[in-house]
Amino acid sequence: MTDITADRQTSRRNPAAPGAARTVASAVPAALVARLAKGVTATGEPDWVHTTAPLTGDPLARLPRSTPADVELAYELARRAQQTWAALPVGRRAAVLLRFHDLLLARRDEALDLVQAETGKSRLHAFEEVLAAALAARHYGRKASSYLRDRRRSGALPVLTHTVESRRPKGVIGQISPWNYPLELSVSDALPAFVAGNAVVTKPDTQTALTALWARELLVEAGLPADLWQLVIGDGPVIGPAVVDRADYVSFTGSTRTGREVAQKAAARLVGASLELGGKNPMLVLADADLDKAAEGAVRACFSSAGQLCISIERLYVHRSVADDFLARFAARTSAMRLGGGLAYGADMGSLVSVQQLETVTRHVEEAVKAGATVLAGGQARPELGPLFFEPTILDGVTPEMEICAQETFGPVVSVYRFDTEDEAVAAANSTAYGLNSSVWTTDHRRGRAVAARLRTGTVNINEAYAAAYGSIASPMGGMGDSGLGRRHGGEGILRFTEAQTVSTQRLLPIGPSFGMDDEKFAALFTTGLKAMKALRFK
Incomplete structure (x- = not known):
């Protein structure tokens, strides 16, 4: 992990992204x-x-x-x-x-x-x-x-x-x-x-x-x-x-x-x-994933809009066999991100929106580190850039008793966990009350869809962070469990x-006894009719 530590130090010296002079x-x-x-x-x-x-x-x-x-x-x-x-x-x-x-x-x-x-x-x-x-x-x-x-x-x-x-x-x-x-x-x-x-x-x-x-x-x-x-x-x-x-x-x-x-x-x-x-969305990096693409995707997944996105990723599960290689790539890309506040393209991430959000992010990170978590990238506020900037942060060694483990942070912070089997990864991904979005990375699309079918989230993205499902505007988007009711899109x-309104027009015959038919004959006639309609495969 020495390379990751070196990248983390570099990130603190990394200059902010250039921005336009416009205020x-x-x-x-x-x-x-x-x-x-x-x-x-x-x-x-x-x-x-x-x-x-x-x-x-x-x-x-x-x-x-x-x-x-x-x-x-x-x-x-x-x-x-x-x-x-x-x-x-x-x-x-x-x-x-x-x-x-x-x-x-x-x-x-x-x-x-x-x-x-x-x-x-x-x-x-x-x-x-x-x-x-x-x-x-x-x-x-x-x-x-x-x-x-x-x-x-x-x-x-x-x-x-x-x-x-x-x-x-x-x-x-x-x-x-x-x-x-x-x-x-x-x-x-x-x-x-x-x-x-x-x-x-x-x-x-x-x-x-x-x-x-x-x-x-x-x-x-x-x-x-x-x-x-x-x-x-x-x-x-x-x-x-x-x-x-x-x-x-x-x-x-x-x-x-x-x-x-x-x-x-x-x-x-x-x-x-x-x-x-809300959401505490998981991303799963399977053993056969393209690690460079997965690392790029993780940056989008975790740090878009400074993590202040209901469908962003806050829990990252990586197969143990590729964890060190993946984390080295992910931490390097995270540490190289340019923070900036100019009203122009060029910054990789902006600031948080409020003091309340900054306080929540800071508290979650500081409490986790104090309890034994390790910072692989980021981890600090950047007041020299603006009052509400916080570095994109990767935490390793997060344990269940830490607040950040299950509570939504809604900021640029992701916790990393390792798994040995897909059953273990799916169980961990489904372990919260939330169920909004998830992300699966694999080179085997059939395998990815099989894992997706087991995830309890309203949207699942395979080899993408969130935009593939959210941008598929003809398909519904929404959450399961504590992530909500109903769907948009x-x-x-x-x-x-x-409101659905059914309007039915009856022709020729009423639905009831008629033409002198008594109740018993009416019931017998309709019983025969129902059997006939089933036999004729009426729907």
């Missing part, structure tokens, strides 16, 4: 903030909330704070707009999404500036949000009509019963979105709700509200009625319950603890909810925002 203040001027702030539903004398830029700690935005009364107003406006919107043909609604797709790509740099300014992530990782939002807009813009079309179903009586399944909008969706992916996790969930005929009331995290407000402005430019998407801003405990209490359906992304509270409030009102929650991602 956060120049990229997000006061005039832009003031314009976007007009999109907040907030009445009366404003009570202002202030945010800061994670990269520098400087003031970033002043936004009006919404009250529970403002939330009620937002729902009133949204409900009125929704009735007119739902009456439009699906194709008219879908056209808005396709125009948004084009506008988003044309004004990509504006989105990247805002995402970087509010989250502190690197520009490449910010681009992942633009990419994901564009994929969602294109997919639902093209496929919504197919997902939502009426479907002919088998009737109660062949020929005599004509049955159609239709999809109707829920009404107004209450959405609560987090700070870590402010563009992707606000707009990409709202898009299928809109094209399905709904309105949306969104409470974005205050720290990253500018990005959501910018997305709303762009959608309005693309043709979305302005009242159809209402944004309210404020502390979660204050206005979050009001958002949930008035919704016809709830879309929530955030912590497992808060997700349970949201689910309970929604259930009390008998409305549905989809919840994408694909058919499930849009049908969750609808």
Whole structure:
């Protein structure tokens, strides 16, 4: 392990990535903030909330704070707009999404500036949000009509019963979105709700509200009625319950603890909810893996967006026969990563988003090291780069009693474990209450799929970190166990925002005694009919 130690020392001397001379203040001027702030539903004398830029700690935005009364107003406006919107043909609604797709790509740099300014992530990782939002807009813009079309179903009586399944909008969706992916996790969930005929009331995290407000402005430019998407801003405990209490359906992304509270409030009102929650995601490096590709993949898996990604990897299981070789490669690449805060491409990783996140990461690492874990790369804060920078960190020798072993860190830290058999690796990967994402590395794709089938996670990536499954937008994405309920993407991602309605038309004969037939003869006739339909293989 001497080579790994040497790499770790090098990482502390490694200069930050070069960045453009542009500052956060120049990229997000006061005039832009003031314009976007007009999109907040907030009445009366404003009570202002202030945010800061994670990269520098400087003031970033002043936004009006919404009250529970403002939330009620937002729902009133949204409900009125929704009735007119739902009456439009699906194709008219879908056209808005396709125009948004084009506008988003044309004004990509504006989105990247805002995402970087509010989250502190690197520009490449910010681009992942633009990419994901564009994929969602294109997919639902093209496929919504197919997902939502009426479907002919088998009737109660062949020929005599004509049955159609239709999809109707829920009404107004209450959405609560987090700070870590402010563009992707606000707009990409709202898009299928809109094209399905709904309105949306969104409470974005205050720290990253500018990005959501910018997305709303762009959608309005693309043709979305302005009242159809209402944004309210404020502390979660204050206005979050009001958002949930008035919704016809709830879309929530955030912590497992808060997700349970949201689910309970929604259930009390008998409305549905989809919840994408926490994760302690595993990556398995099998004995036959390409170690260089696996090491590159592990860097993406563990340190994208500084590990502040629900589907990033926090537990790394490596076959004992290749562990030393793999870790040497992985640690070298991790130590060579360039940290940077410029609003330009070039940095491999940016900063954490808040003091709270920095404190959690620092505590998890320090407690683990104190209890006997070994740092193979990183392990320290980098205040000379900015107030919230922490090195990408690899820990070896983590044991079950350490907090970092099972608790989500949500930062650039991964724990390494060795295994001897695939059964052992699968059991360890499935050993937490979470089940969001996993990653398997092997040169045998059939073997990889066999291992994937045994993993208790909503998505599994073979020879990729997370982007392969997440970017497969036609397939569902979500968690098992404590990682949530419901799915985004694909058919499930849009049908969750609808109510199924069955309309059946009966022809010629009623389903009951008729033409003088008594009850006993009716029962005998239908018994014979049911047997005949089974014999004829009716479904």
